[in-house]
Amino acid sequence: MSEIIYLTDVAVINCIVDKERTDAVLLAARDVGARGAIVHTVQGWGTRERLGAWGVAVETEKDVIAFLVSSDQQDLVFDAIYQVAGLDAPGRGFMFISPVERAATYVPEAVRKQLNVNPE
Amino acid sequence: MSTTPDSALRKPDFPAFKAIYCVLPDDGTDKRVLIELRKRHGVIRASTWACRGIGALAQVKTKRGKLPESDLVKQLCAICTEDQADEIFDFIFWSANVDKPGRGEMWQQAVTGCTPYELPADIPDEKTGA
Numbered sequence: 288m289s290e291i292i293y294l295t296d297v298a299v300i301n302c303i304v305d306k307e308r309t310d311a312v313l314l315a316a317r318d319v320g321a322r323g324a325i326v327h328t329v330q331g332w333g334t335r336e337r338l339g340a341w342g343v344a345v346e347t348e349k350d351v352i353a354f355l356v357s358s359d360q361q362d363l364v365f366d367a368i369y370q371v372a373g374l375d376a377p378g379r380g381f382m383f384i385s386p387v388e389r390a391a392t393y394v395p396e397a398v399r400k401q402l403n404v405n406p407e
Numbered sequence: 408m409s410t411t412p413d414s415a416l417r418k419p420d421f422p423a424f425k426a427i428y429c430v431l432p433d434d435g436t437d438k439r440v441l442i443e444l445r446k447r448h449g450v451i452r453a454s455t456w457a458c459r460g461i462g463a464l465a466q467v468k469t470k471r472g473k474l475p476e477s478d479l480v481k482q483l484c485a486i487c488t489e490d491q492a493d494e495i496f497d498f499i500f501w502s503a504n505v506d507k508p509g510r511g512e513m514w515q516q517a518v519t520g521c522t523p524y525e526l527p528a529d530i531p532d533e534k535t536g537a
Contacts, residue, residue, distance in 0.1 A: 291497060291500055291506070297514060310474060314472065314474060322462070323460065323461060324460075324461045325459070325480065326460075327456070327459075327482075328459075355512060355514060387515065387516055388515045389515050392513070393508045393509070393510060393512075394506075395508075
């Protein structure tokens with residue numbers, strides 16, 4: 288059994304957007320270095336049911352997208368998502384970053400050797 | 408709901424809790440881990456839910472500018488006290504084989520408040536019925 292490599296300086300970015308924008312958000316995040324994402328489909332109601340001059344009903348089918356990113360990357364990924372998701376427009380969604388104390392995942396053998404942690 | 412002065416005063420005495428999240432493949436690992444968390448460590452503030460997982464490093468062919476096909480994955484969340492956190496984190500890591508490729512990832516976050524949670528005592532065991 289090898290040793291767990293605890294990853295620190297990690298953050299979770301959670302983003303709530305309309306379903307139709309999910310793929311664009313994922314692509315934008317990948318392009319700036321996000322390694323992966325988890326998507327939950329949710330039924331989301333905000334504080335208003337209708338928006339805009341025409342009183343269009345707010346789309347309630349939302350996706351919550353979670354990205355686990357390094358602290359160095361978090362601003363870059365955050366900015367990229369913000370632009371693509373159009374979060375500067377009213378009613379498009381919102382996002383937030385929360386700190387992670389530690390993370391763990393599969394670390395390839397080559398990286399383990401580089402770090403000199405339990406090379407097999 | 409607003410925080411009353413009384414509850415605000417109680418918060419410093421409240422034990423510190425941690426939330427441990429884990430993304431797992433949809434192969435029943437999540438249920439097995441949940442059962443073991445309850446039996447071995449007494450952790451009952453735990454749940455799992457289904458979500459789509461998209462791994463950018465997955466070795467699959469995709470068209471340029473397209474995302475790889477997403478996988479159905481399970482996300483597990485366990486709430487435990489700060490004292491238990493190291494033990495629970497390592498336990499989930501090894502029992503869910505997170506150290507193997509394609510087995511997911513896990514992370515731990517601080518929780519600033521948590522309600523007590525208990526299960527009724529007279530629930531028969533799902534497998535034995537006892």
